[in-house]
Amino acid sequence: MRILHTSDWHVGRTFHGRDLLAEQESVLGGLADLVVDEKVDVVVVSGDLYDRAVPSADAVGVCARVLMRIREAGARIVITPGNHDSAARIGVFGEFAKFGGLFLRTRITDLDQPVLLEDAHGPVALYGIPFLEPEPARHALNVESRSHAGVLTEAMRRIRSDLATRESRSVVLAHAFVTGGAPSESERTIAVGGVQDVSSAVFEGIDYVALGHLHGPQTLAEHLRYSGSPLAYSFSEARQRKSVWLVELGPEGLSGVERRELPVPRRLATLTGRLDELLSAPEHEEVEDHFLSFVLTDQVRPMDSLRQLQKRFPHAVHVEWRPEEGRAHTMTYAERVRGRTDEEVACCFVSDSRGAEPNDRERDLLREAFAAVAREKLT
Numbered sequence: 001m002r003i004l005h006t007s008d009w010h011v012g013r014t015f016h017g018r019d020l021l022a023e024q025e026s027v028l029g030g031l032a033d034l035v036v037d038e039k040v041d042v043v044v045v046s047g048d049l050y051d052r053a054v055p056s057a058d059a060v061g062v063c064a065r066v067l068m069r070i071r072e073a074g075a076r077i078v079i080t081p082g083n084h085d086s087a088a089r090i091g092v093f094g095e096f097a098k099f100g101g102l103f104l105r106t107r108i109t110d111l112d113q114p115v116l117l118e119d120a121h122g123p124v125a126l127y128g129i130p131f132l133e134p135e136p137a138r139h140a141l142n143v144e145s146r147s148h149a150g151v152l153t154e155a156m157r158r159i160r161s162d163l164a165t166r167e168s169r170s171v172v173l174a175h176a177f178v179t180g181g182a183p184s185e186s187e188r189t190i191a192v193g194g195v196q197d198v199s200s201a202v203f204e205g206i207d208y209v210a211l212g213h214l215h216g217p218q219t220l221a222e223h224l225r226y227s228g229s230p231l232a233y234s235f236s237e238a239r240q241r242k243s244v245w246l247v248e249l250g251p252e253g254l255s256g257v258e259r260r261e262l263p264v265p266r267r268l269a270t271l272t273g274r275l276d277e278l279l280s281a282p283e284h285e286e287v288e289d290h291f292l293s294f295v296l297t298d299q300v301r302p303m304d305s306l307r308q309l310q311k312r313f314p315h316a317v318h319v320e321w322r323p324e325e326g327r328a329h330t331m332t333y334a335e336r337v338r339g340r341t342d343e344e345v346a347c348c349f350v351s352d353s354r355g356a357e358p359n360d361r362e363r364d365l366l367r368e369a370f371a372a373v374a375r376e377k378l379t
Contacts, residue, residue, distance in 0.1 A: 001119040002039055003171065004031065004075070004260075005245040007046035007212030008229035010084065011066075012059030015233065015291060016317035021062050023265035027230050028066040031244070034260060035073035038246055042117060043075045046212030046227070047082025047131055047175030049090060067102065076101040078115050080128035082175040082212055087130050105173070106130050108140040112158040116168070121251040123168035127159045131175040131213075149198040152176060156202050163205075169249050172203060175212040181226060184215040186234035200224055207253040216240045223254050230262050235293045235318070238268040266291055266315065275302045279312055293318040301348055306357050319357070342370050 011024055031043060050059060070077055079102070081087040091106030098104075103115040105128025114125035129152070137151040138144065141158075145151060152174070163170050177183070177197045200220055203209045209224045215237055217228035227244050229237075241261055248256040269287045271278055272295040278284065292313050296305055301321045309316040340348075346366050350358045358366070 001041045001117065001121075001124050001169075001249045003208070003210075003247040003249065004034060004038070004040045004043045005046070005208075005210040005225065005227045005247055006031065006043060006230065007175070007210070007227045008048045008082070008215055009045060009063070010048055010051040010229060010231075010233060011063045012055045013051035013233055018291070018315070018317060020231065021058055023231060025062045025066060026265055027242075027262055028062075029069050030263060031066070032069040032073040034244070034246075035070055035075040038260070040073075040075045040246070041119065042126070043070050043077050044126070044171070044173050044210050045077070045079040046173040046210045047080055048084045048212060049079055049081065051084055053084070053086035053089070071101055076103065076117065078103045078105065078126050078128060078173065080105045080173045080175065080212075081130045083131045083133070085131070103128075108132065108137055108155075111155050112162040114159075114162070114170075119249075121169075121249075123166070124171060124249060125163060125166055125168045126171045126173070127162075129155050129159075129172065129174040129176075148176060149202065152198050152202050160205055169207045169253050170205075171208045171210060171247075171249075172206045173210045173212070174203070177213055178203075178211060178220055178224070180220050181211075181214045182216055182218060184234055184240075185236040186215055186229075186232075187213060207249060208247050208257075210245075210247075217243050217245075217259070222257065225257065231265070232268055235268055235270055235291075238270070268292075270295065272297060274298050275305055275308065279308065284313075288313055290315060292316045294320070296321045297324045299323050301351070303344060303347065304357065321351075343367060346370075 009028060013020055034040065035043065049063060067077060081090050087106040091104045094104035094106060108130060111127060111129050114127045117124050132148065132151045132155060134146050134148055134151050138146060141151055141154045143150055143154045159172060178200050179197045180200065203224060207223060211226045214226045215229040215233060218226045225245055228242060230242055232238060232240065243259045243261045246258045246260050267290045269290045270293045271284060275296055275298055278294065292315060294309060294316065296302060296319060306316060306319045343366055347358050
């Protein structure tokens with residue numbers, strides 16, 4: 001049996017305010033081509049199908065079209081929810097969907113009831129562990145532990161107990177932070193009481209464990225892997241090679257795993273320098289169509305820097321100000337604000353406080369506030 005391991009689609013997510021639905025549909029829709037080219041039998045999604053518990057109608061539409069393309073390409077699909085998803089919403093039509101080859105494993109109480117599929121070598125049991133928030137999960141599983149490790153250990157005990165009654169190969173889908181994994185900046189923490197990771201030993205005895213949650217593709221053991229997200233969702237992922245795992249199950253279990261890289265709809269980069277240099281340097285032409293983050297080293301913070309940068313770099317989305325060593329670090333407050341209007345000082349305060357410059361509406365509100373103060377002084 002050939003399985004395509006994916007996770008963390010986060011359909012509906014934005015990138016620094018930029019809509020990504022078109023890019024997501026393009027990359028995820030391309031999985032259908034992989035299904036055909038690689039003769040894939042099953043596509044698994046190990047959590048975070050959507051980016052939020054209540055996705056927009058547009059996000060639901062993209063997801064529905066992508067799943068339909070994969071199904072029409074000939075693969076069955078197994079999905080379990082992650083910490084961004086609403087398990088109840090995803091699983092609401094699960095009993096109907098399975099007759100069309102879409103298996104939604106969303107109930108904690110059913111995690112030891114596998115999706116059973118057959119190939120030439122016999123049955124394969126695919127177990128889906130939905131994201132286990134410790135407090136509700138411990139009640140559903142009747143355990144005292146309030147940690148991820150505790151509830152996952154009980155979940156896997158139940159799965160191994162069921163598996164012992166079957167003569168089948170096994171796959172587990174799990175959305176968790178396994179010790180040894182490398183996080184990115186775009187994952188939402190699943191820590192409870194300061195503890196979020198679980199030992200890889202929890203998953204012993206399974207032929208293949210398809211992990212989700214961490215956005216970088218990585219191998220913790222031959223049978224224990226994160227596929228990562230299909231697109232980059234933070235600048236910390238700029239160097240990652242987004243991919244999926246093509247898993248081969250032979251007659252005795254796992255027989256091989258290969259990486260299949262995914263297309264990059266728009267690359268990411270970070271540029272550092274003075275504003276005037278960044279706006280004029282010819283060597284930056286090759287990244288003008290990238291999503292860009294800038295670190296400005298000007299001695300005095302430039303005004304409207306993001307707007308100026310976007311004239312040359314239309315996909316500039318983030319700016320930080322880190323002045324070079326020198327005068328900027330010894331200037332007094334009076335020197336910093338000398339020659340600036342009240343509005344300019346206020347805008348710099350907003351930018352410093354939240355790491356993003358005020359938009360046009362916010363600038364209008366600041367002007368109105370200063371005008372009101374001026375009128376108050378006159379009366």
